Amino acid sequence: MSNHKLKLTLAIAAALLSGHTAAQDEEKKATTSHASADLPDGFAVLEKHVEAIGGVEANMKIKGVQMIGSFDMPAMGVGGSVDIKMAAPDKRVMIIGVEGFGQINQGTDGKVAWTTQMPGTPPTMLEGEAAEEQIEDADFYSRVKPREEYTSAENIGVFTHNDVKVYKIKLVDTRGNHSEALYEVESGLLRKQAIKSAPESANYSSVTEFNDYREVDGGLKMPFELVVSAQEMGQTITFKGIKIDPEFADDAFDAPGTL
Numbered sequence: 629m630s631n632h633k634l635k636l637t638l639a640i641a642a643a644l645l646s647g648h649t650a651a652q653d654e655e656k657k658a659t660t661s662h663a664s665a666d667l668p669d670g671f672a673v674l675e676k677h678v679e680a681i682g683g684v685e686a687n688m689k690i691k692g693v694q695m696i697g698s699f700d701m702p703a704m705g706v707g708g709s710v711d712i713k714m715a716a717p718d719k720r721v722m723i724i725g726v727e728g729f730g731q732i733n734q735g736t737d738g739k740v741a742w743t744t745q746m747p748g749t750p751p752t753m754l755e756g757e758a759a760e761e762q763i764e765d766a767d768f769y770s771r772v773k774p775r776e777e778y779t780s781a782e783n784i785g786v787f788t789h790n791d792v793k794v795y796k797i798k799l800v801d802t803r804g805n806h807s808e809a810l811y812e813v814e815s816g817l818l819r820k821q822a823i824k825s826a827p828e829s830a831n832y833s834s835v836t837e838f839n840d841y842r843e844v845d846g847g848l849k850m851p852f853e854l855v856v857s858a859q860e861m862g863q864t865i866t867f868k869g870i871k872i873d874p875e876f877a878d879d880a881f882d883a884p885g886t887l
Contacts, residue, residue, distance in 0.1 A: 670781030670797045674774035676816035681841075682848035687772045690846060691716045694874045697852075697867035699724070710865060713874075719881040720766035736763045737881045751884040761803070777801060789819055817841055817849070834858045845872035 668676075678684060692715040700707040709725040721735035730748025735741070741762035742751040754762060770777050780800040787796050787810070794810040801807075809821040819839075822832040835858075838851040854865040 667783045667785065667795070670783040670799075671775060671778075673783060673795050673797055673811050673816070674778070674781055677811055677818050678772045678774065680816035680849065681771070682846065684772045686846050686848060688769060690848070690872050691768075692873050692876060694869075694871045694876075695867045696869045696871075697865060699863055699865045701861065701863040703861040710867070713876060713880055714766070714768055715876060715881065716768040718763055718766045718768060721881055733884065734762075735881065735883075736766050737883055738763060738766070740883050742884055753883070764803075786813065792819070794819060844870050848872065 678687075681687070692713070694714075695710070695712040697710045698707060699710055706726055706728070708727045709723075711723045711725075712720070713722075714720045718738040719736065722732070724732040724734075724747075726732060726747040732744045732747050733751045734743040736759075741754040741759040743754060743762070744751045753759075767773075774781070778799050778801050780798070782798040784796050784798055787794055789810050793813040795813060797809045797811060799807045799809055804827075806824040806827045807821055808824070810819045811817065812819060817838070820835065820837045822835040825831045825833045834856060837855040839853040839855065841849045841851050843849055850867075850870055852867045852870070856863050856865070
């Protein structure tokens with residue numbers, strides 16, 4: 629799973645948007661003749677994705693990633709810069725520059741977590757479940773540990789997404805969050821994931837598409853474009869550069885206000 633990309637995207641969306649949206653399932657069933665026994669196990673599909681993005685061994689060798697790019701929200705008439713730093717085992721900082729409004733700063737050093745409530749305001753420390761969730765989301769190797777990330781992965785059939793056959797997988801993560809994800813049948817790459825607003829709801833709190841996969845250092849593959857829909861508005865995040873194992877400053881993951 630490219631969980632880092634998904635969760636980072638949702639964090640950016642949550643900082644700028646609130647509420648839920650009713651998202652319609654746009655995928656068309658490619659066939660109605662598949663019996664469940666003919667489909668690969670859901671976790672096998674997730675593990676094929678891990679191989680598609682470089683495999684467990686190659687991903688576990690890296691210790692840090694920096695992603696630099698921009699975002700655009702046409703419906704709100706805003707855009708800006710994106711600078712995301714991540715380091716093993718559970719450090720992550722995002723600095724989002726919103727044109728005309730200021731910065732959003734969100735991160736964790738693996739022990740404490742913080743976030744900017746509104747662009748241009750100082751970050752505040754998170755407590756309790758909110759802090760725990762952000763620290764857990766920063767698990768650097770979660771994308772190659774699907775059996776630890778999810779308690780359930782049900783393959784419900786073959787569909788067509790953007791003229792490509794995909795498996796649709798119903799997922800439940802370790803915190804009980806429900807989502808549906810689309811993985812290409814041939815390549816194994818994750819193409820779309822929709823987070824449900826409630827387990828039995830037909831509504832999604834956010835839908836993310838993963839586009840423009842490219843090889844980066846070490847033979848790893850990452851999407852360079854993320855398209856997010858939330859609250860009936862969309863944003864596109866485009867990365868112009870993804871660096872593997874960059875040299876971070878000593879204070880790169882320090883909590884705001886620390887020396």
